[in-house]
Amino acid sequence: MxxxxxxxxxxxxxxxxxxxxxxxxxxKITAIIGPSGEGKSVLLxxxxxxxxxxSGQVQVDGESMVGVRRSQLNRIREKFGxxxxxxxxxxxxxxxxxxxxxLQEKTKLSKNEIRHLVLDALEDVGLKNxxxxxxxxxxxxxxxxxxxxxxxxLNPKIILFDEPTTGLDPIIKRAIHQLIKDTHAKFGYTxxxxxxxxxxxxxxxxxxxxxxxxxxxxxxxxEEIENSDHPAVRQFISGSLDxxxxxx
Amino acid sequence: MVQALGHITINSVRDLGKAGxxxxxxxxxxxxxxxxxxxxxxxxxxxxTKSLFVIVLTAAFTxxxxxxxxxxxLAKFGSEGMLGVAVALSLxxxxxxxxxxxxxxxxxxxxxTAEIGIMRISEQIDALxxxxxxxxxxxxxxxxxxxxxxxxxxxAIFDVIGIYGGWLVGVxxxxxxxxxxxxxxxKSVVWRDVYSGFVKxxxxxxxxxxxxxxKGYYAGHGAEGVSRATTEAVVLTSVLILVWDYxxxxxxx
Numbered sequence: 330m331x332x333x334x335x336x337x338x339x340x341x342x343x344x345x346x347x348x349x350x351x352x353x354x355x356x357k358i359t360a361i362i363g364p365s366g367e368g369k370s371v372l373l374x375x376x377x378x379x380x381x382x383x384s385g386q387v388q389v390d391g392e393s394m395v396g397v398r399r400s401q402l403n404r405i406r407e408k409f410g411x412x413x414x415x416x417x418x419x420x421x422x423x424x425x426x427x428x429x430x431x432l433q434e435k436t437k438l439s440k441n442e443i444r445h446l447v448l449d450a451l452e453d454v455g456l457k458n459x460x461x462x463x464x465x466x467x468x469x470x471x472x473x474x475x476x477x478x479x480x481x482x483l484n485p486k487i488i489l490f491d492e493p494t495t496g497l498d499p500i501i502k503r504a505i506h507q508l509i510k511d512t513h514a515k516f517g518y519t520x521x522x523x524x525x526x527x528x529x530x531x532x533x534x535x536x537x538x539x540x541x542x543x544x545x546x547x548x549x550x551x552e553e554i555e556n557s558d559h560p561a562v563r564q565f566i567s568g569s570l571d572x573x574x575x576x577x
Numbered sequence: 578m579v580q581a582l583g584h585i586t587i588n589s590v591r592d593l594g595k596a597g598x599x600x601x602x603x604x605x606x607x608x609x610x611x612x613x614x615x616x617x618x619x620x621x622x623x624x625x626t627k628s629l630f631v632i633v634l635t636a637a638f639t640x641x642x643x644x645x646x647x648x649x650x651l652a653k654f655g656s657e658g659m660l661g662v663a664v665a666l667s668l669x670x671x672x673x674x675x676x677x678x679x680x681x682x683x684x685x686x687x688x689x690t691a692e693i694g695i696m697r698i699s700e701q702i703d704a705l706x707x708x709x710x711x712x713x714x715x716x717x718x719x720x721x722x723x724x725x726x727x728x729x730x731x732x733a734i735f736d737v738i739g740i741y742g743g744w745l746v747g748v749x750x751x752x753x754x755x756x757x758x759x760x761x762x763x764k765s766v767v768w769r770d771v772y773s774g775f776v777k778x779x780x781x782x783x784x785x786x787x788x789x790x791x792k793g794y795y796a797g798h799g800a801e802g803v804s805r806a807t808t809e810a811v812v813l814t815s816v817l818i819l820v821w822d823y824x825x826x827x828x829x830x
Binding site for chain 1: 695699700701703704706707708709710711
């Protein structure tokens, strides 16, 4: 369980998170939705300690992520896997080396065991015979799947997804969502997905939170959010230009 | 105006502190977790071996021009026989460490900044952090160790090639007595000279790794951020090498 309490974060004069409170339940898929530029990625980076709040608390399983020593932070981070918006594969390593890297560095498994785990993880995301390719030889959808394999290979308790389907075609989008559901069912991790995919994300997530103006506007089951009577939530879900959210 | 001045001052002090912390933490990590031998050897190949060609080339021409200039000056006092000493001392004490370091800065320092900078902007450094791995262990300490080992070796090669470059011009072209060239050199060059050149090139290795890694690690946004970081790294490293060289010389002399 991850809890955020009264989290504030500004960049220069721009307030991004403004007293945000959020509970992320264990073992469920939580989606964070909201207009672009509202700081959803910033929120996600707070969960894993890549960014630190100006004030407020972030706790993972009751342990604070704020103002702690690096060793403590790293110990908590071992619970996490993360899929970045632009995947962030190591571009001077092959696909195989990318997925094997966390295993080589964090475990004492033999080469053979690592090979099995890597090939299994790649198969889980539907990739075969691309182990020796480099990331820049792959399509966007393939990169995302390699990133997903790298994120799940250590079998973490929590996986963070930063817009896992942005910029992909509708079929691959559905495939990625299905993969998240499948791997979640298989490993039972806690997932946090930052997403713009309305309404598809409601099929994936079990818990949805909408971020707006630095706070969580509403949190609940997908049905609750879909049937929300909050004007900003309704406007965002329907994609309408009229309402409290001004884009132009 | 006053506000802007204050802003610049505060920012430069903060940058200085950040850079200082970066250097301290690098040394801490070198002691704690130096990284794998494979990484270090790879970096030594990149910083050291691949710089050999450019080092040999510049060393040869530096030695040759020292031969020419030295001969011209010494001939005025009728002491051409001292040419070997002049060439060797200039190279070992000064030009070898400095020029070798400047060449490595241009060749490897810029590449180090670009490599780390691109990893920063494409979130690969963040990816390492999320795996609870310290990026310094993979990106910074191997480069520090490699530079600290490679620079003195490159400097030694520079000195030897340079001395033979001076010999080529002085002895073969201008007719200085070959015996005098090497005999006087052996008589006048003392261990202290070699030692000071070694200390210099070792510390230049630290400067190159420090500034190149630091600038890349804190590169700004996008391609422009990386290109700016690379330029700044090369300029700052070169200036620092020359300034530090002055201080070291005044202490070691």
